[in-house]
Amino acid sequence: MELIPMTIYTVLFVVAIVLPLLGKKPFTYYVSKGAYPKAISQSDVFLRINNIISFIWAGIFATAFVLVQIRYSPYSADNMLISNAMAFLPQFIIGIPVSIYFPVWYLKQPNSKIRFDSMKDAFSAMPYGINKEFAQGVDVVVQFELSGDEAGESYIIIKDQKCTHTIGRHENPTATIQADSKLWLDITNGDVDGTYAFLNKQYKLSGDGSIMLNFEKIFDTRAKFETIANRPQDYDYKTISSKQIKNIVVFDGGARAKKFSKTTLMVDKFVAGAKSAGANVEEFKLSKLDIHRCDGCYMCWTKTPGQCVHKDIMTELREKYRKADLVVFASPLYIFNVTGTMKTFMDRLLPIIQPYMLLDEKDGHISHPDRFPQHGEQGFVVFSASGFPDIDNNFDGLKGMYRAWDSHNENSNMMGEFFLPAAEVIVQPVYKSRREIVQNACFDAGVQAVKEGKIDYKYMSAVSNPQVNNKTFQNQANLFWATLDGKSPYTKEVPKI
Ligand SMILES: Cc1cc2nc3c(=O)[nH]c(=O)nc-3n(C[C@H](O)[C@H](O)[C@H](O)COP(=O)(O)O)c2cc1C
Incomplete structure (x- = not known):
């Protein structure tokens, strides 16, 4: 009785194995080709997939040939039923899933790209x-x-x-x-x-x-989604609960005009959000101001406490700084830190702190006392844009400076840090969605800072994700710069990607 199924499995085995071995199209090809356009069914990749599936079916038919002969029961009627069922089993549990999922898996492999003639x-x-x-x-x-x-x-x-x-x-x-x-x-x-x-x-x-x-x-089934993941929070950002944030002052240490600066692209939205929530905002472009460098004479800490020997715009800026409820430090990343302009400005803030040392008995931390404690707690936010797509080892210097400013000055509280990596490409049309994510995050952060005295980390994280892997970034950045190499200045003509 087993003779009939044995003959069937032998024929199926021979058909499955011989056709691909002879270089002919396997039977699975004729079964599956109807479901695809000619461009796919006539491709080498499609034939390769079907050959492999055909060999797998040959193995399944060979197994069925053996399984159908095993005696599972002493009663011949029962045995016929069981042996046929056992022979069918591999066809169901191996053959059908392989036929469905193997092509999907195979098309993701590196050597499976289909070439088209038209x-x-x-x-x-x-x-x-x-x-x-x-x-x-x-x-x-x-x-x-x-x-x-x-x-x-x-x-x-x-x-x-x-x-x-x-x-x-x-x-x-x-x-x-x-x-x-x-x-x-x-x-x-x-x-x-x-x-x-x-x-x-x-x-x-x-x-x-x-x-x-x-x-x-x-349209590349082999492509894998890789991007630099959102960064986990690694800092305890402060909340200003003692007072309502009403007055904000922005110190922009960037060299470029607003329309070219990617740092400003963020700050402008933060300011718009803060204003929409009812805050007054004053902005200073430091590169346009004449700010003398610090001489390190410590006169502001000794002979004339709180007063610098240089009588320049910094006298006014220090007052603006200390009276604000929230300060925005904005600087592009220049050689892994703030710009020289911003650094000079930061140095000249020395008069607003006192030389003495405060010791936190609880954690042993040491800081300088505030010279104007009557203005109470003050928040600050940092914005910076960089060329490289990474944050670690790139923003560490700038980040370290402002984190130290937070921890070493009484009443200075860092509420948030916004680092925009791979910033130069963000204005390109293809990055429209990333730009929107960044701008919306900055706007919402401005609203929240004013309304709640804090900034959720999710906004900083949205800004710091370049949404592009390093390989794609490298290709785009190199092509972009190659088109400008030896030609026009960046700020005149920017090719659009
Ligand atoms: C002098 C100079 C130094 C730079 N140093 C770095 C750096 O250390 N790391 C980095 O990722 N990008 C660096 N860049 C790239 C800038 O950070 C990038 O162009 C950024 O978008 C500038 O910000 P902005 O558009 O607000 O001016 C540097 C650019 C200049 C002009």
């Missing part, structure tokens, strides 16, 4: 090549206006982690790409770097181009 093929494959991790939350319409060999208009919609492709024109696309079809095919196949081609004006991108930052990865 844009028609590439478009037809897009709905099948979605990388769900990168497509999460994406809701865009990308209109293509291709010229050259495959001239034509069509658009793709990426939504709910799915992609559809339609011939024609969409009435309200998120982004529009105007490119030569051959160039776009080369970009799709990974032969040409899309960012580089764009910076070299080889194609045009209009509308909201943020999607292009991850476009390649959305």
